Amino acid sequence: MRISTDRTTRITVLISLAFLLKAVSSCIQPVFDFDFDFNKITVTNLDNSDVYVMRNDRDTMYSSAIAFEVTLSDEEFLAAGSLPKAETAFPGFTPATAMSPESLYHPRHHITALRIVTLEEMSPAIPAGSDVTGLFVAYVPRYSEGFLYIITDELLTMINRDFYPGEPSVSFQLFCNQDITASRVLFAITVTLSDESMLTAQTGIVNLLRAR
Amino acid sequence: MRHLASILLVLLLTIPSSPIFSQGRVLEKKQVALWFGIRDITRDSLANTGDLDFLNYLHSSDDMSEYQYLGVSAHLWFRGNWEADIKVAMYDDFAPNNLNIKAIWLPMKNLGFTAGIYTYPQLMNEFNMFHRLTDVGFFGDTDSNFRQRRVQESGLTAGLMIPFSYRWLHATAYINGGVSTLSPFTEKVTQKMINGNFKREIRYSTSHSPALFFFPEVELGADCFTFGNAMAGIRVRASWYTVNRSVDYGRVTYEWTYANPARNEVDNPAHHFSKFEFDAGFYLTW
Known part of the structure; x- marks a missing residue:
């Protein structure tokens, strides 16, 4: 049996093949670099009573183990997810790669200041409204080197990065270096950005236990 | 040290069979043994003071022996009343x-004079127990691993050799003494307050610890049978090593952060340390 194809059919098949090839072996380079803004600050309690610090869902801490974790992030980015975007919306397959590179998030503004204010009297010498930034030391989980803490002045150098891998956020931990005599504490933590904007979050009221 | 020892081991196995040392030219006689x-090990364990004393943690137990070793040796008899004795041994790590x-x-x-070098390793275990026991209110060492390190004791020896042979029996006594030191090392202990944020890091850096030692040895060999020009036999050896030594160190203590550390120089008391060795094997002389 002989199959005859006319000229129009042959051209249609050729064009279809070319489109298919283009679609399968797409030349589109996915973009893994994103710009983002710090527009959200969250504070969580930490439990530093043991060897290693852990998240603390309760509102109690030991009076010499007051600790918080502060996270600065881009709320919109986190809500939208961080799937790599293509430069152009070409209807093709994503090129296969041996390993997907990690997304890099570049902050539009860097962090210029950190301020911690107590909203409760911590002791007769530290009334409510005092700036207690100097009573805290810090640790940056992904970036700190060594076992010990860093002072809050060094913290800015540590957390300001050209980019943040993985997600548009940075977290750091704050540890009070005093044994507080008050029965409860409450702090406001304010971060100032290079565009003069400020992000402020309050810790919850933390009831203090005295270690025996 | 490990590379040097490996080179010596190779030389030990090749020199006796080298043509340049063929019988009668340089060497009169050769012996190799396995x-x-x-x-x-017996060592003082002194009461804890305010400072860590590393010598309290040299490996020592109530067992018959703390270490077992496999060794090879060569004894070379040169022309002109000179001899060399080279012993190389290894633990189960084959180093x-x-x-x-x-x-x-x-x-x-029946009388000779000796000069040489002597070195061997030993283990120092769980020196962090000092901090775990004495630093109340702290996690004494946040490193939960078994803390162990190897220290090498090395010295220069000099002494007398008293050889004696009667028919098939050969005995040699060495009365050695000299100066030895433990290899310096650095260690770090990290601590955290229980129920508190306070953290501390203590860094130790020990110094050389030269001390005089006394090291007599006795070797006995018995020729068993001959084949060709070679004589095979069995040998036993016993030795005792005693020294009084202290390990001093510099200590740097960081609290909260790595700024403004406190520095101390610590002189520890001397410990009596002794070891007894016994080994047995075979030799071949030609």
């Missing part, structure tokens, strides 16, 4: 880092 031995090398000059038939 042996297995045990090492028993040939136990060395006992002597040059011997025998002006008389």
